[in-house]
Amino acid sequence: MARVFITGSADGLGLAVGQRLIDQGHEVVLHARSAARAAETRTAAPGAADVLVGDLSSDAETRSLAEAANGSGRFDAVIHNAGVGSGSGPALVTVNVLAPYLLTALMTRSDRLVYLSSGMHRSGRADLTGLDGRGIGYGDSKLLDAALAAAVARRWPSVLSNAVDPGWIATRMGGAGAPGDLDQGSATQIWLATSDDAAARVTGRYFKDLREQEPVGSVRDERFQDDLLTALARITGVPFPA
Numbered sequence: 001m002a003r004v005f006i007t008g009s010a011d012g013l014g015l016a017v018g019q020r021l022i023d024q025g026h027e028v029v030l031h032a033r034s035a036a037r038a039a040e041t042r043t044a045a046p047g048a049a050d051v052l053v054g055d056l057s058s059d060a061e062t063r064s065l066a067e068a069a070n071g072s073g074r075f076d077a078v079i080h081n082a083g084v085g086s087g088s089g090p091a092l093v094t095v096n097v098l099a100p101y102l103l104t105a106l107m108t109r110s111d112r113l114v115y116l117s118s119g120m121h122r123s124g125r126a127d128l129t130g131l132d133g134r135g136i137g138y139g140d141s142k143l144l145d146a147a148l149a150a151a152v153a154r155r156w157p158s159v160l161s162n163a164v165d166p167g168w169i170a171t172r173m174g175g176a177g178a179p180g181d182l183d184q185g186s187a188t189q190i191w192l193a194t195s196d197d198a199a200a201r202v203t204g205r206y207f208k209d210l211r212e213q214e215p216v217g218s219v220r221d222e223r224f225q226d227d228l229l230t231a232l233a234r235i236t237g238v239p240f241p242a
Contacts, residue, residue: 003027008082010037016182022047056099066106077112077193090134096141101232115149117163118142126218151225153204165208
C-alpha cells in the first residue's frame, strides 16, 4: 500500500485518480483550494485519509499547504495534478508552474513524483522570460512542467520523477466534448505512482497512455532544465534542495 498526495483533487481528473487509488487500497490524501471545496471532496471520496486545503494561486497558501502535508507524514508518491486550463497571466503561472516547484522543494522528499503535462506542451515556448512577468500561455506552462519533472529526475536520482500527458479528457477543464474518459486519463498517473512494474520504475521520462513518448527537445535540454530551476528559485525565494 502506498501513501499518495494529489493536488487539485476536489473534482475532475484529480478526484478520479484519488477515488481509484482508494479503491485499490492505498492511503490517499486529497487537496482542495478552500474549506467549502474540501467538504465536497470528503463527500465525493469518503475513503480519503484527509483533504488538505490551500489555494495554489497564493504563494502563502501554497507554503502552508506544504507545511500541512509534511505535518501529516511522509508520502510515498505525490501527483502534481492541479492546473489552470485557460488564459494567461499570474494565476496560470502560479498554479501551473510555481506551485508544483514550491511543493517539490518544500515537502519531505517522496519516492515518486508525477507532474501533469499536456500534449499542448509541443506548441509551448521554451522561454523563461515570461515567468517574471507572468506572461506565458497554457502550452508554455505544460512544457515547463515536463522540464521540471526531468530536472528533478537529474537532481534527485533516488526519486522517480516523470511527466504525464493524460490526454484530452471529458472534465470541467477538458469540456464535455473531449474524447477521453476518466479511466483513460487517470491510468498512467496511478501506474507511475504505485506500480512495481519495471516499466513504471523509471525516471525523467514523459508518458501517455502507459507508454513512454518523446517530448519536445527543450524538455530534455539539461541547460534549459538548470535555467528553469534557477529562475524558479529566484522568483519564489526557495532554492531547489541539493
